[in-house]
Amino acid sequence: MTFLSIFIIALALSLDAFGVALSIGLNCRIKIINKIYFLLSFAFFQFLFAFIGAYSGTIFNKYVTCIPSIVGGAIVAMVGVMMIKNGMEGKEGYLLLNPKMYVILGISVSIDALIVGFTALSAIGNIIILMESSLFIGLVTLILTFIAFIISKFLHRIEFICKYADYIGGIILVILGLKMMFWT
Template sequence: MSLYSLFVIALALSLDAFGVALCIGLNNGIKRGTKVLFASSFGFFQFLFSLVGAYAGFLFNTYIASVPEIIGGALIAIVGGMMLKEGLESKDECPLIKPGMFIVLGISVSIDAMVIGFTALDNISSNLVILQNTLFIGFITLLMSMTAFIIARYLKRITVVSKYADYIGGIILIIFGIKIMFF
């Protein structure tokens, strides 16, 4: 997988975390340490879930059956469609910020990373390359989350902005899934 393709995947996956981080950042009661905790959680779980997905995909392809590129591309496009569906659902309020919520939100924005790891990162034969790719995905998510918190300082009055992150991420994943299936 090229660095460009990996970057596009990482960027698309990180947009869920970006939207949630933007929403959290719009809350005036959130302190800097809490923002770092949320961003770190988002990056860690994106890394962990894409790593688990990559190894699960590798084991599935090795010992059960190979997942053809058309099925893998279709699954990625379906994840994109699910992100679009999430964007269409009402998100008028930010998630409640309670103790331990950074873990719950970190997991919830990272579930799609497992599917992407299973379908897009499973054909890599080197453990080091899988680790590097999944670390890259987690790092991009960390950067995007921190960027969202910085942007939120300036967008405190425009709460509708976080809604569009799901749309953009979903469209990118659908296009990438179609690219895998047909090109």
């Protein structure tokens, strides 16, 4: 597998994390430390799932190809609905500040890496190259998530976006979740 192939796979896998990070970053209540935790979570789970999927091979490919997209999409959509609900209720305790959300969202945006590992990366065979490829996928996710948080920093300077960040972020997550479930 060529570097270009791995890079394209890494970009494709990172787009879900990018979209979620962008919607999370729109909220003014999310601090830098929270963004760092999300950034590390997304990158780690992308790496881990790509590696586990590739190491496990193609045995289960026939039976589980659609399940991860549905589960991950449902989780992302549910978080979006919960963000919208929190915005309507004006709650002070914010959903995304819960430490469990780092893991939940990290896993949900990375489940597709498991399938890519099963299908595309398992052909690599060499464990060292497999580890390097998986680390590269995690690194690309880290960089794209960082870029999403930078973009969101500039976007939430717009008063309208900051005021309705829960709704905007929630709607983005619901749409992203539906896309993950039905158009993957």
